[in-house]
Amino acid sequence: MTATPPATPKRAADRRVSRKGRLRERDRTQPLDSDVQIVTRRLSKRYGSLVAVDNLNLEVRAGEIFGLLGQNGAGKTTTILMLLGLTEPSAGGARVAGFDPTRKPLEVKRRVGYLPDNVGFYESMTGRENLRYTARLNGLKEADAAARIATVLDQVGMTDRADTRTDTYSRGMLQRLGIADAMVKNPSVLILDEPTTAIDPLGVVEILDMLRSVVRDRGLAVLLSSHLLTQVQSVCDRVGIFAAGKLIGVGTVHELADQFGEDVGRIEVGFEGLDAGALATTAAVLGAVEGVVSVKEPVRPIDPFVLMGRAGQETGRLREAILAASVQRGLRLSLIREVVPSLDDIYRRALQRLPDARSGAAA
Amino acid sequence: MTAQAGTPSEVPQAIDREELPALRPGWLTVAAKEFTDHLLSTRFYVLVVVLGIAALIPLYFAAEQIRAVAEAASGAPAVFLALFVLSPQGGPDLLRVQAFVAIAAPLLGIGFTFDAVNGERHEGTLPRLLSQPIHRDDVINGKFAAGLAVMSLVLAVVVAVIAAFGMFRLGITPSVEEVLRVITWLLITILYVGLWLAFGLFLSVVIRRAATSALVGFGIWLFVAIPYFGPFLVQLLGSFFASGATTQADYAGTIQWAQRLLPSQLYTEASAAILSPAVTTVSAFDIYSAQAAQQIQGSQLTFDQSLLLIWPHVVILFALTIGCFALAYARFMRQEVRA
Ligand SMILES: Nc1ncnc2c1ncn2[C@@H]1O[C@H](COP(=O)(O)OP(=O)(O)OP(=O)(O)O)[C@@H](O)[C@H]1O
Ligand SMILES: [Mg+2]
Numbered sequence: 001m002t003a004t005p006p007a008t009p010k011r012a013a014d015r016r017v018s019r020k021g022r023l024r025e026r027d028r029t030q031p032l033d034s035d036v037q038i039v040t041r042r043l044s045k046r047y048g049s050l051v052a053v054d055n056l057n058l059e060v061r062a063g064e065i066f067g068l069l070g071q072n073g074a075g076k077t078t079t080i081l082m083l084l085g086l087t088e089p090s091a092g093g094a095r096v097a098g099f100d101p102t103r104k105p106l107e108v109k110r111r112v113g114y115l116p117d118n119v120g121f122y123e124s125m126t127g128r129e130n131l132r133y134t135a136r137l138n139g140l141k142e143a144d145a146a147a148r149i150a151t152v153l154d155q156v157g158m159t160d161r162a163d164t165r166t167d168t169y170s171r172g173m174l175q176r177l178g179i180a181d182a183m184v185k186n187p188s189v190l191i192l193d194e195p196t197t198a199i200d201p202l203g204v205v206e207i208l209d210m211l212r213s214v215v216r217d218r219g220l221a222v223l224l225s226s227h228l229l230t231q232v233q234s235v236c237d238r239v240g241i242f243a244a245g246k247l248i249g250v251g252t253v254h255e256l257a258d259q260f261g262e263d264v265g266r267i268e269v270g271f272e273g274l275d276a277g278a279l280a281t282t283a284a285v286l287g288a289v290e291g292v293v294s295v296k297e298p299v300r301p302i303d304p305f306v307l308m309g310r311a312g313q314e315t316g317r318l319r320e321a322i323l324a325a326s327v328q329r330g331l332r333l334s335l336i337r338e339v340v341p342s343l344d345d346i347y348r349r350a351l352q353r354l355p356d357a358r359s360g361a362a363a
Numbered sequence: 364m365t366a367q368a369g370t371p372s373e374v375p376q377a378i379d380r381e382e383l384p385a386l387r388p389g390w391l392t393v394a395a396k397e398f399t400d401h402l403l404s405t406r407f408y409v410l411v412v413v414l415g416i417a418a419l420i421p422l423y424f425a426a427e428q429i430r431a432v433a434e435a436a437s438g439a440p441a442v443f444l445a446l447f448v449l450s451p452q453g454g455p456d457l458l459r460v461q462a463f464v465a466i467a468a469p470l471l472g473i474g475f476t477f478d479a480v481n482g483e484r485h486e487g488t489l490p491r492l493l494s495q496p497i498h499r500d501d502v503i504n505g506k507f508a509a510g511l512a513v514m515s516l517v518l519a520v521v522v523a524v525i526a527a528f529g530m531f532r533l534g535i536t537p538s539v540e541e542v543l544r545v546i547t548w549l550l551i552t553i554l555y556v557g558l559w560l561a562f563g564l565f566l567s568v569v570i571r572r573a574a575t576s577a578l579v580g581f582g583i584w585l586f587v588a589i590p591y592f593g594p595f596l597v598q599l600l601g602s603f604f605a606s607g608a609t610t611q612a613d614y615a616g617t618i619q620w621a622q623r624l625l626p627s628q629l630y631t632e633a634s635a636a637i638l639s640p641a642v643t644t645v646s647a648f649d650i651y652s653a654q655a656a657q658q659i660q661g662s663q664l665t666f667d668q669s670l671l672l673i674w675p676h677v678v679i680l681f682a683l684t685i686g687c688f689a690l691a692y693a694r695f696m697r698q699e700v701r702a
Contacts, residue, residue, distance in 0.1 A: 105498075120491070
């Protein structure tokens with residue numbers, strides 16, 4: 001959904017005009033963003049003088065995984081609690097799964113699966129019994145519930161331990177069970193507060209893959225908050241960077257890179273069969289290419305050179321020039337690619353641009 | 364968007380959102396779960412053992428005496444009730460079913476709810492529970508209902524066991540009025556337990572640690588429900604409020620009012636009046652002992668007269684229960700979900 005080319009909306013708009021009333025009529029009853037599952041408008045939360053969430057505007061669509069990033073105390077959990085109607089906003093409003101969480105909390109809660117941070121379960125009950133309770137609270141019939149529970153337990157890889165008491169579970173197992181618990185009700189929106197903090201690396205990959213496939217198959221909207229940037233980068237369609245209650249950047253990782261990245265193109269170039277002695281000369285060759293501002297030599301010859309282009313320059317041209325120079329000098333090119341800044345870099349730069357927000361959150 | 368123009372398959376198919384299952388009342392689901400939990404818990408066994416002792420009193424200790432009373436007053440209307448009000452010969456006053464229940468029931472009541480909400484907080488299950496499609500008050504309503512159901516069940520079984528013993532082993536046939544009196548007593552006892560359940564619930568909402576709320580509840584029980592401390596507390600409070608009183612009558616009046624508001628006094632009076640037709644007044648200080656009442660014939664109240672006598676007590680107990688519950692409710696509704 002997010003990858004919609006920029007030209008499309010315009011075309012759709014043209015068509016709407018040409019077909020006159022019919023589509024317009026449909027638009028009114030079924031708004032253009034009928035697949036928007038989470039919307040907030042000027043959502044705010046104050047605790048005394050502390051502004052935990054400040055005029056937040058956010059949108060998450062069906063079929064999309066949205067990552068909420070932010071430092072400790074940035075207001076992620078507070079936002080999530082407001083989306084579920086568990087905390088009253090001080091100002092502004094939200095619509096989740098088509099309903100206002102403050103006015104119609106039950107309608108929201110029966111459509112939204114929620115994994116709280118530090119999720120807990122009834123210790124004297126088994127994992128399966130805990131999920132059965134959730135299923136009952138959601139009105140599922142016993143037979144449907146049993147099948148559904150088996151499915152979600154399998155999806156999070158907890159089938160083996162489902163019938164032991166939850167006080168014997170490890171932190172990561174509790175978190176897996178928590179994800180299963182959020183999915184028992186067959187939600188159309190999933191809100192996960194730090195879903196993978198305690199899960200082992202391979203487990204994380206499995207769970208994120210699972211999430212991706214549920215989102216793809218069933219068009220769920222997922223909002224997740226996390227501190228683990230590489231995971232967010234790998235799984236989220238769009239990312240929102242949160243600082244001191246404000247959303248300071250939203251978009252795909254590429255869009256954020258444009259917004260917060262350096263203004264210069266960065267290109268990695270690697271060569272085959274290069275020996276250590278040839279590093280300096282190769283660097284000189286690359287440095288002489290039109291448009292290259294600086295070259296960083298690798299320590300080992302198998303690692304790539306890192307080239308910086310001029311500010312505002314198109315990197316496509318630069319790549320062609322490098323290719324040409326390499327061929328001319330008989331260097332065997334093995335790699336040439338533009339480096340997309342990691343979310344790590346983007347996140348750091350985004351926060352650095354907010355000197356006062358940073359100190360505010362730390363205080 | 365292109366999808367909107369024609370090919371609906373490109374729109375991520377909304378999973379059949381319209382087919383949401385019908386919700387059951389949330390408090391019922393919560394209560395059912397809590398009820399099963401209770402039946403499997405250690406505190407349930409404590410409850411059964413403690414109230415079992417109450418049932419044993421007439422079965423073993425007081426049986427001889429009841430036989431004697433029954434022989435002496437054959438045809439007397441209240442022999443069946445004696446099962447609940449007599450203590451064994453020379454035994455302490457506490458060993459009467461009525462007195463024993465008056466002391467044990469509050470503690471058991473608190474025992475079932477003191478960790479109702481703070482326990483969920485501690486386990487980290489509260490946010491998860493509240494994110495299910497139930498109203499927030501369903502949680503405390505359900506927990507209250509489950510506690511009340513368990514206590515009522517056990518109390519009813521105890522009363523049934525005592526009655527069966529009286530009927531089949533001692534051969535006492537209760538009159539309709541006696542049956543009505545025992546049932547009313549059971550209902551009043553359940554109401555009284557409800558008050559303590561609500562109080563425990565309130566503690567579990569306002570006190571964050573379960574251990575602390577248990578301790579506070581126990582301390583208050585000690586002063587309110589134990590006969591040695593209760594009157595002492597009343598004197599203390601009464602003299603505090605009556606310090607402005609000039610006449611002796613004023614003073615006595617204030618003391619009595621203080622007493623009337625003490626739930627344990629209310630319950631003791633009400634249960635004495637309903638179980639002994641001979642009890643004709645309910646000013647807290649001159650409840651006749653059951654033995655004395657047996658001898659004063661002729662001044663017996665009918666069931667509806669007794670009921671009339673204790674009606675204010677029942678109303679105040681009910682109001683106190685509602686008050687406690689409302690306090691717990693109001694606090695819980697405003698509380699942050701996060702610990
Ligand atoms: N009940 C409360 N009373 C007062 N302040 C609160 C309360 N709950 C949260 N806050 C404050 O609101 C701010 C936002 O908290 P929140 O829990 O939303 O942060 P977060 O982004 O989830 O942080 P983390 O990454 O640590 O989970 C914090 O400064 C916190 O201290
Ligand atoms: Mg948080």
